[in-house]
Amino acid sequence: xxxxxxxxxxxxxxxxxxxxxxxxxxxxxxxxxxxxxxxxxxxxxxxxxxxxxxxxxxxxxxxxxxxxxxxxxxxxxxxxxxxxxxxxxxxxxxxxxxxxxxxxxxxxxxxxxxxxxxxxxxxxxxxxxxxxxxxxxxxxxxxxxxxxxxxxxxxxxxxxxxxxxxxxxxxxxxxxxxxxxxxxxxxxxxxxxxxxxxxxxxxxxxxxxxxxxxxxxxxxxxxxxxxxxxxxxxx
Numbered sequence: 001x002x003x004x005x006x007x008x009x010x011x012x013x014x015x016x017x018x019x020x021x022x023x024x025x026x027x028x029x030x031x032x033x034x035x036x037x038x039x040x041x042x043x044x045x046x047x048x049x050x051x052x053x054x055x056x057x058x059x060x061x062x063x064x065x066x067x068x069x070x071x072x073x074x075x076x077x078x079x080x081x082x083x084x085x086x087x088x089x090x091x092x093x094x095x096x097x098x099x100x101x102x103x104x105x106x107x108x109x110x111x112x113x114x115x116x117x118x119x120x121x122x123x124x125x126x127x128x129x130x131x132x133x134x135x136x137x138x139x140x141x142x143x144x145x146x147x148x149x150x151x152x153x154x155x156x157x158x159x160x161x162x163x164x165x166x167x168x169x170x171x172x173x174x175x176x177x178x179x180x181x182x183x184x185x186x187x188x189x190x191x192x193x194x195x196x197x198x199x200x201x202x203x204x205x206x207x208x209x210x211x212x213x214x215x216x217x218x219x220x221x222x223x224x225x226x227x228x229x230x231x232x233x234x235x
Contacts, residue, residue, distance in 0.1 A: 029099030087190035
């Protein structure tokens with residue numbers, strides 16, 4: 001599932017983690033990235049790290065667990081703001097017994113999810129300058145790194161959502177290439193403090209109901225337009 005060869009170490013006891021080890025159930029500790037370090041068997045570039053992360057997140061939902069939980073975990077791991085990342089995890093009702101996703105976490109149905117360290121923090125031997133390039137600054141089979149960064153940056157935008165329960169408009173930051181309606185729901189609930197156990201949120205655009213798997217980049221949304229969020233209490 002996109003794993004790379006590496007060594008993961010927790011500073012507290014300097015023990016090597018085994019992804020198959022059992023994690024105590026019960027309790028829920030705050031999410032943290034502190035104390036987690038990993039070293040790739042050979043130095044890797046920023047581009048290579050991104051590929052490994054994308055490969056994991058793209059394939060993991062095909063094997064086990066619920067897609068919406070995987071999407072919430074990806075959002076939480078990719079945010080530098082730990083407070084907002086925690087809000088996303090809370091909205092998805094994800095339990096982390098140790099506070100460390102490498103050790104494992106659970107959804108409310110008891111499904112277990114293991115997140116590799118390379119999806120959470122950078123390796124100790126990350127190469128920021130990509131030397132494995134051609135004379136034109138390109139790596140074989142890849143677009144220029146500057147273009148990748150530009151594409152990623154251009155995908156980040158803010159959309160306006162009108163809430164049915166208050167009639168007010170709120171702005172949510174999204175990545176049009178990565179986010180789906182499902183992750184948008186998680187972000188909105190985290191931003192508004194909505195408990196997903198108590199509320200149902202459905203999104204409409206131009207009168208059409210948007211399915212959870214719909215990518216935001218596939219919606220013909222322009223600045224100035226508004227998505228409608230129908231918020232209702234669960235019975």
